[in-house]
Amino acid sequence: MENSLDMCAVSSANASVNKKNSASNSLKMINDLLENSKTLPTTVSDLGSIQLSINELKKRTSELRAQNKDTDIDLTKAHYLLAGSGLAIEDVDNTLESLHKYQMMESHAPGMQAEGEIDHYLKLKKDQIVSMSIDKLLSTSSKDFDIFLDNNLKLDWKSLEHDVGQRFGLYVKNMNTIDNTNSSKHVMDMPKWSSEKSSLLNDSTTLLNVNENYLLRNKFERYAKIIHSFNNCRQQQNHFSLVNEVISMIENFGDSTNRQLLECWKILQAIQEKESIVISSRRYVEKQFLAYVDELYKKNLNEGLPTGINKVKSFIDSKLRGKDNKWLIENLTIVNGIPIWALIFYLLRAGLHQEALEVAINNHSSFNKVEKTFLIYFKAFITAKSAQLPVELTTKLHIEYNQHIKSALGGDPFRMAVYKIIGRCDLSSKNISSIALNIEDWLWFHLMLVKEDVSDNDPVYEKYKLIDLQNIILSYGISHFSEYYLQVLLLSGLYEFAVEHACTISKIDGVHIAIGLANCHLLKTTTSHSDKNNSLLVSSGTGNSINFVRLLSTYTTSFRKSDPRIAAEYLLLVGIVNDESEMKLCHEAIRELVLETKEFTILLGRINADGTRIPGVIEERKNLLNLNEMHDYLNKISEQAAYKADEDGRTQDSLMLYQLAENYDIVISIVNDLLGDLLSESNMSKPLTNIYSNNPNDPIYIAETLIHIYMNNLDISKKIQTKNKITNITLLKISEARKTFAAGQWQNTLNLIEEIDLIPLSNTAEIRRSAQEVMNIDKNILKIIPNLLIMIMTCVYNISENLRQSAYQSAIKAQQHEALKNIAKNCSMYAGMIKYKMPKEVYSQLTKLEITLQ
Structure with a gap:
């Protein structure tokens, strides 16, 4: 301080x-x-x-x-x-x-210095804002471009890497296994199945566009040809191997990305004629494994004669030995340089049961004390038809397994596996320690443990049924089985789940797998519409089923209008299970196809000019519709379609459809409407042929053709009301009078009109009666009355003018002139008396012409 x-x-x-x-x-x-x-x-x-x-x-x-x-x-x-x-x-x-x-x-x-500093600050601030805006714009554009690539390209880089590797001869093993071990193992090469549309991955009801690209369209057409041939054989009750045809088609693609799809159809080929799912699936994976072993053996031809035993030995040597020639699995029982229990296990895995028994017999002396009874059990297992031991042997084997094999420290893991297989031992633990199993191995092992004929008297440890295996597979899901999930579902009998999963990969392929399964009567289908989510897979108290109708309907949606014939061929498959409820839905689906596409000629047929009927696709496939009254069914569809076409103003379609429905009275009524409109609204100064050119769409041509056909056919003529016939004939006569009128043939026109006997031209006494009855005539004739009156008065005027201009006058000409004046008078009287409101112009024109004649 x-x-x-x-x-x-x-x-x-x-x-x-x-x-x-x-x-x-x-x-x-x-x-x-x-x-x-x-x-x-x-x-x-x-x-x-x-x-x-x-x-x-x-x-x-x-x-x-x-x-x-x-x-x-x-x-x-x-x-x-x-x-x-x-x-x-x-x-x-x-x-x-x-x-x-x-x-x-x-x-x-403020001085210049302060102003300069402020200007400098503002300039820097402006530059900073511009720079930030540009950076933000570039960042947004980059992000939008990434999103665009992700949404449009949907590149699967792993799949692309795999495909490129294959093209250049590189082989990458799939190491996804059930067992989490690092031991060496074989894995079948399973490339990804190409999907045609990634947006389908989570929605089985999403619509597919078969015209999206060339490759998809090509696949669509190939499938369609097979389905057409299939329906041909169904119709003729001939044998047709749908599975074999599809396999041949896929093999001809020559595309490695379809190998998974090909394998699925080969699985279907293997199980379609087998009664037991377990046995047929087990034999399939055994043959698949043996083919792999054989392929591996061909690469090592120094392994001796090409026997099954030598091939499996070669497989074991390549998979269970390391680079240092040491065995990768500990505690193997080696006899003469061969792991004897591994050899027996993989011979069983390849389905070589007799070879496995041969190895066991030849090496019986090398078995230790606790293994001496194994040969007894193994012989019984191999010789049994169901590959299952008798009850007395099973009991003894279980005792030995629990006392010696299960609890043995440092025991050969393959020995435990073989004991588990032949005795179905310790089913509470279905894994094999120290042995790496890939997906196919795992599935085969469980199929060996499954017992189909389980009874209530069987002990608990014996009860491992197919449904138990199916529940395990569904609980694991796709995350455990990866790209092999579809094959696992098929091999385990989960066909409905297989169809649903296949559709998430490729809708077009999934649909045809469903068709193949349904044709083999392996697919459970439903007609239920009670599911809230419109899902493809329907679950109920009776189990799971596929809504087959919805599957085919959604598949055909994208090409119904572009390829209605093909769409009909697919919808005919709705009744492939030959169930009554399914057939009804098939009939309904066909009807909806007709009404939706409006492709009546292709689907329902057509009528030739001579009245003959050309059948459409539906009539050609009538045997597949299983209808007792095909005639009534077609008529009903045709009539419904005709009514809809009539509502939409498509007159030509409705005409054809009513003919197909054999409702000839309505046909004549429609033709009468067309004629009435033509004769009442057309410009009278122009010929009718100039308007409609006498083509098949010309109402006059149609009317003349149909009335000729119908009148010459007594059965058809009976179906037409007399009133409609008379109206049609009258309208045709009026059209003939119109032609002569347009040609200036005045007297011929009057003669034709007089023959019609609609307006009394010369008889004044009949005018009142005829005028009173006018409202009883057909509406299509009634609306032509104004034009007829104009035609009559015009003809009278022109004839009278010709008489006046004649150089020679006589008493006869005077009488003719008076007769014409009388016709004009009658015409005007008729126009004034009829209870039909005509346009004012008609009255005005009639009055003007009558005055001119005075």
Whole structure:
């Protein structure tokens, strides 16, 4: 404290002596501080830069000043600190005050320097904003491009790497196994199944576009040809191997990505004629493994004669030996350089049961004491039809297994595996320690343990049924079985789940796998619509089933309009199970196809100009619809389609459909409507042939053709009302009169109209009667009355003018002229008496023509 006072006293003394120089020293010190501040770190500082605006800085300094005012801060200690530095407090105050004055002057009269700094700041701020905007735009564009690639390309890089490797002869093993071990193992090469549309992965009801690309369209057409041939043979009740045809098609693709699909169809080929799922599936995986062993053996031809035993020995040597020629699995029982229990195990794995028995007999002397009875059990196992031991032997084997094999320390793991297989021992633990099994091995091992004919009297340890294995597989799911999941589902009899999973990989292939399974009567189908989610797989109290109708309907949706014939062929498969409820749905699906696509000629057929009927796809496939009344079914569909076409204003379609429905009375009614519209609305100054050109769509041509056909067919004629026949004939006569009228043949026109006997031209007494009965005539004739009256009056006028212009006058011509005037009078009288409202122009024109004739 005393030192502090001494320092303060010294400072005060110096200040009083050098008062004049103190101000200059203080300014110099501040200038030095300013100069030194330029050397402070800027952008490279670890502390970062202050990113505050000018307004924010002003706001914060004001807040600090307010805080200092409110709190009476003791600055004494600061004075003591500054005193030690040799800086006079008064000089600091004076300097700060002068700086403040300078700032105030600049704020009122800013100079060029201040303006330059503000302009520089604004320019930097503008550049910064522009730069940030560009960076944000580039970042957004990059992100959008990545999203675009992800949504449109959907590249599976692992699959692509695998395919490229195969093309260049590189082989990468699939190491996904059931057992989490690092032991060496064989794995079948299973490439990914190419999917045509990744959006299908989680929705089995998603619509498929078979016209999306060339490859998919090509596959679609190949499948369609097979289905068409299949339906041909079904119709003729000939044998057709759908499975073999599909296998041949896939093999001809020559694409390695379809190998998984090919294997699925080969599984279907193996199980389609077998009664037992377990036996047929087990034999399939055994043959598959033997083929792999044989392929491996061909690469090592120095292994002796190509016997089954030598091939399996070669497999064991390549898989169970390491590079240092040491066995990779410990505690193997080696006899003459061969692990004897491993050899027996893999011979069983390859389905070579007799060879396995031969190895056991030849090496019986090498078995230890606890293994001496093994040969008895093994012979019984091999010779049994069901590959299962008798009850008495099973009991003895279980005792020996529990006492010696199961608890043996350092025992051969393959010995335990063989005992488990032949005796179905210790089913509570179905794994084999120290032996690495791939997916096929695991499935085969469990199929060997499954017992199909389980009874209630069997002990608990014997009860391992197929449904138990199926539940294990479903609980594991695709995460455990990876790309082999579909094959596992098929081999374990989970056909409904297999179809659902196949559709998530490739809808087009999944649909045909379902067709193949349904044809083999292996697929459980349902007609239930009670499931809330419209799912393909339906679960109920009776088990799981596939909504086969929905599957085929959703599949055909994308090509119904482009390929209606093919769509019909697929919908005909709805009744493949020959179930009554399924057949009803098949009939309904075909009906909906007709109404939706409007491809009536292709599906329902057509009528030739001579009245003969050309059948469509439905009639051609009538045997597959299993209908007793095919005629009624077609007529009903045709009539419904005709009614819809009529509602939509598609007159030509409705005409054809009503003919196909054999509703000839409605056909004539429609034709009468067409004729009535034509004769009442057309411009009378133009010939009718100029309007419709006498083509098949010409109502007159249609009417003439149909009335000729129908009248010459007594059965058809009976189905047409007399009123409609008369109306049709009358309209055709009026159309003939229109033709002569357009040709200027006035007298012929009057003669034709008089023959129609619709308007009494010469008999005045009949005018009233005819006018009163006009409302009883057909509507299509009634609406032509105005044009007929104009035609009559025009003909009378032109004939009368011709008589007047004649150079020779006679009493006969005078009589003719009077007759014409009488016709005109009758015509006008008729127009005034009929209870039919005609256009005002008609009355005006009739009056004008009548006056001209006076």
